[in-house]
Amino acid sequence: MQESNTKLLHVAVYIRVSSDEQAERGDSIRDQRERGVKYINDHKNMILQDVYLDDGVSGQKIDRDDFTRLITNVKDGHIDLIIFTKLDRWFRSLRHYLNTQAVLEKYNAAWTAIDQPYFDTSTPYGRAFVAQSMTWAELEAQNGGVRVSDVFRSKVAHGEVITGKVPRGYKIQDKKMVLSEEAPAIHDCIKHFLKHHSMNQTVLYMKDKYGIVMTLQNFRQTLLKNEKLIGRYRGNENYCPRLISDEEFQEIQRILGHNSNIKSNQKYPYIFSGLLVCNECxxxxxxxxxxxxxxxxxxxxxxYKYPAYECKQYRAYKECDNGGEIREVRIEEYLLKNVREQFNSYISDFETNSKSIINNRAKKNQIRKKINRLKDLYLNEAITIKEFKTDRMKFEAQLAELPDIIEPNQDFKALRNILGTDFEGMYLQLDNEQKRLFWRSIIKEIRVSKSKDRHREYTVVFI
Structure with a gap:
């Protein structure tokens, strides 16, 4: 690119690194940026317009976030020259290259591959040479997928990571997955799921006790169904340290399958589904x-057929002595007769034994440490910039929402309003779905003790 004393060129630095190339050659985002900026600083007639980065995107794709922004700025007249290290950073598809080149020529923007200065688009021969080179680059990209698959297989066989994302409870150390400081918390939460068979309850437990925020889908896919938790991945039985036993993993899969069957096959709308908890196990x-x-x-x-409830551990494994079915109608009768008294007792106990103040400062410091670890992962190219930004925003949102001190403040107004009505009379007019919604609006769980002299004891925990 010839320097000109009459015009200051506004130069854009374009960087692209695909996940494939990171695995194959370790191409550096930082290196491309530094060399692009140095190129501009070495030319007196150039000034940096902006740096455009597409990370983890194939050169055969034209739908790239920062590339789209780059072309928009070209059309708006903000860019005179685009630079990148090599032609394959720009495109690996001849069709996309030719379409983009037409746009650049229309808006008087040029480009330079700083490691390949022999590419010249100002002459017909130069453009033909570039087009021919793009044909070979496209072929190379297609063949590259086969080579990358071989590289991935080799890495997995040697226990090395092939992506910067690892399950919660693990971290990357020397290119391998090891247990992180979060591992005991994740293990405890999985034990909680094994005990209660509820993803919703476990996700809430995770958030309340450890400050770990996960969606149900993420919890299910990245933890409960992830073989890495038993040290297995893509045929390597010793890929990483295990977090749970094989028996626990198999039990989780059984629970997930059982819960799925219940959801799809359940015809009768059980009123107390998910609310009853065995007080023994x-x-x-x-x-x-x-x-x-x-x-x-x-x-x-x-x-006759009656809807009833029974402890799963007693029914399936005989590991609990709280056996025997409880008819649904008996639970209804008990609640309608005793829920007011239990509610007043619950309020009295809460006010007498008020919860202690919760200090979140240590939890917030843990989140700040996670943000610092994210920075290290990104600088070491263990995660992409998109993953870094996404996770950093999530942690910063947690910090913003988490107060240093939480004082106990439970508002019983809504419960008082409900129980202050003649809800017993109205309840009899509801169908099962409406009854279920009603109890869930005021009750968190009902703990059922084993039968004594044919009488059950119920402890109601209110929301």
Missing amino acids: GYKMGGGQINVLSKRKNGNSIR
């Missing part, structure tokens, strides 16, 4: 139909 109690054979006066028999 701590597991959820499941709903089902019980058959009762009744004889009539005329000697004929008739079979």
